[in-house]
Amino acid sequence: MTIEVRNLVKKFGSFAALDGVDLKVDNGELLALLGPSGSGKTTLLRIIAGLDWPDSGEVSFNGEDALAQGARERHVGFVFQHYALFRHMTVFENVAFGLRVQPRAVRKEEAAIRARVKELLDLVQLDWLADRYPSQLSGGQRQRIALARALAIEPRILLLDEPFGALDAKVRKELRRWLRSLHHEINVTSIFVTHDQEEALEVANRVVVMDKGRIEQIGSPDDVYESPATAFVHGFIGESIELPVQIANGVVQLGDRPLQLAADGLAPGASKLFVRRHDMLVGPPGSGAFEGAVQHVRNFGPVQRAEVALSGGETIEIDAPRDRELHVGDRIGLEPRRYRIFAG
């Protein structure tokens, strides 16, 4: 099932949750909608599911107008952030719900329903919990039951809203890997919403980065990390050093100091310089584009994270390999191995 979204606009009062969004999702894809809270990613997901309606724009599934159908007819599996399991039903009945509410004409026999539920519980590896109630499960178990319930109706599309948002770090990592292999197995077109970049980059085939109701970039995990399209994406994904610079006469200036950085093709005016923390190479004083004094050092596994006060007064954090120990008070030169400059 392909999904196509064209020029979607949704306003809540004067706040534009979606401000002209275009998106194409290919059949069998596992797509991540990544963005900070309030970026419109959940609204987009809910509109695709039919739980919200846009003010204008189009949504189509396989070329058919989806907005002409209600949530009930769309055949979309939706996994809610807080699971929304039916609290008065057992796990078994939760998963069976979608099968039991089907019109009599197409409803399966009781035995077939039981077999299907059993199969789904096996798929999420929780068949031993069939008789429990949702309140007796852990967060990770609830999440997997919510997924089994959504899969019961053999959805054409699977939508997951912050699927791991409410779980602790360890369970989250396990479930991430599990979701990816599950998707591989069932291969249904899936979109999940997250504000966690690691999650998006690790699980998804493609990542859609959103901010303020607009799509900032669509690309593979490598694309959005290695070649961010906008200042927002660079700042949001990966840990970056961000410095306000001026472009004048083909020279990049930080404050009143010219930097030895190429400014070819850059428009003059106020700009932002982005460097990944680990892309700042440490050398002797005077050796790079920047110079500064080490203020603070902490070790993080393979790297040492140093706070450096630049000679112009700005403070930046860098991640340096531990082969050359840094000490508080050291004067060092810094050369960005790679950097990006965005206007504005």
Added chain:
Amino acid sequence: MTMQIADSVSLSSPDAKARAHAAAARDNLRTEPRAVRIVIITLAVLFLSVFVVLPLVVVFAQAFSKGILAYLAALAEPEALAAIKLTLLVAAISVGLNLVFGLVAAWAIAKFDFSGKTFLITLIDLPFSVSPVISGLVFVLLFGAQGYFGGWLRDHDIQILFAVPGIALATTFVTFPFVARALIPLMQEQGTQEEEAAISLGASGLQTFFRVTLPNIKWGVLYGVLLCNARAMGEFGAVSVVSGHIRGETNTMPLLVEILYNEYQFVAAFAIASLLAMLALITLIAKTVLERHLDEGQDASDH
């Protein structure tokens, strides 16, 4: 909690002095001196005895003052039986109507957004803020001989005032808020996610309501029905205005109690009153049980 802290202090301190300190600390946690505590508790017990327990005892004492046979005879009077029947009928009608109205109103308010919602919530509370006598008078103004619909009703030979329909209407009006009030906060807290999940799984509106919404609020519904029923059976003011006090026909139990009392038939009056008092006691017990269920339901949804 406080005891545990004090105990652990006394256990970890080797000498008697430390133990004395621990005891002092324990006493300090209850800040009031013993004498003050005794006075306050005595006052509370006295107050409750005089204003709550004593009236209840008096009702039963008076009802049984001429023996159990007189009590049973008073209840077996045709007038008493008619009043009991009428009260049960009126309660059944008004609880039934308010169950439907309350569910619909709470569903609309808790699960949907629309303009005028606050106004609607205020409107639902209106019967609580208006004196029951006024509520009764409204129906007299509407359906009385001189009222807006009085002429039309007379022409079509329909009797509302001084008959069962009027009593049922007045009672329904006065007890309208109970079910809605019990359900609105409960349903608002539960949110709409389970309903959304049900619909996205292919359930129709009715299936969603009966399979998801209603089971989630069943204890709240019972709670509302219980309070609604207690008030419907006990309502005096509004019913008194619209009833017409026709003996054996339009007297409910509370009205009959007053009439019998005014006629110095104390045993009969208190016999009927004892039934109402028992209703109150049963309601209280059932309310406690239901509140426990409601709390459990909430706990379960918290995790």
